[in-house]
Ligand code: SAH
């Protein structure tokens with residue numbers, strides 16, 4: 001049997017199956033008595049369907065299940081901590097091997113409406129945007145493909161009991177996804193496989209601070225998902241100060257890459273603009289944004305800044321723009337011919353809104369937090385007889 005080694009914890013640990021594609025599962029199972037290519041497909045579809053232990057895979061012969069339990073683990077995520085907001089947003093804090101933790105969020109657009117998983121791709125973020133909680137917590141490491149896939153598996157498990165399904169994915173959680181493109185690509189390949197969860201690429205949005213080489217790579221090699229650029233401002237100087245890690249990715253290069261992407265994918269690109277009161281809502285910002293958008297098919301999405309108490313810029317605390325400032329900026333953009341929307345914010349009560357991930361929630365008037373310290377815990381020790 002093929003021995004796999006997970007890069008995070010060295011040798012001797014049973015490999016995790018949740019982050020394997022079907023061909024990888026076939027390879028991993030090679031040599032297992034009773035294996036056949038269709039077994040890999042069966043196992044893949046059971047894992048995608050939420051199976052957490054081999055005992056549940058009753059469609060497999062008992063000796064094979066026993067053998068698999070000795071050789072593999074299905075999932076690797078450890079502790080799960082859950083918080084639920086009044087508006088239906090659920091935030092999970094997931095314990096990862098090596099002591100890292102990331103957050104993943106389930107957004108619901110209202111009763112009976114669509115469910116969206118908001119995924120993290122890195123523990124921390126090296127882009128270090130001044131307005132973002134994640135960017136201010138430092139950068140620990142890239143997530144492995146299985147650590148991205150399992151966010152969907154865990155969130156799906158929460159809603160399955162209620163007869164619901166997650167239909168959309170936004171890669172807008174912790175981290176810069178395009179600095180971890182190989183793992184993201186593999187995770188999305190697994191999540192989009194019709195023999196598993198079968199997500200549609202059109203219902204997946206990857207949000208990036210603008211890593212132009214990775215945008216070109218996506219245009220060439222996929223995944224061709226919906227794309228959102230977190231532009232913040234199109235005034236280069238100000239952008240570099242607000243998003244220090246973006247310096248290697250100048251706006252003209254980003255725009256060229258977006259054109260190539262759009263040429264192939266033929267879909268609208270979202271320009272996300274977090275609105276920082278008194279900083280990036282001037283007429284100069286509106287004009288620069290309109291200039292950037294020229295020649296692209298775009299929607300400008302304004303996101304009034306979600307407060308994170310300790311964050312500052314130019315030695316002053318950041319502030320959310322008042323509604324009049326947001327409205328004025330919106331009108332300026334529309335007068336310049338841009339299509340604009342304002343993002344309805346959800347999850348603020350659990351600090352699960354954009355840019356708030358990594359924050360300890362503050363119990364306040366709009367924070368209906370049901371914090372369950374340890375919802376479940378699976379040991380990551382290596383005993384074959386333990387539940388997976
Ligand atoms: N790193 C990726 C994806 C995660 S951030 C990116 O930057 O695109 C997702 C979005 O949240 C980005 O558009 C970012 O500008 C926005 N954001 C960050 N901090 C925010 C905050 N405090 N309030 C509102 N939006 C914020």
Ligand code: SF4
Pocket residue numbers: 125126127128129132133134135136173174175176208209230243355
């Ligand atoms: Fe990283 Fe995005 Fe936060 Fe910037 S906004 S620090 S790119 S997660």
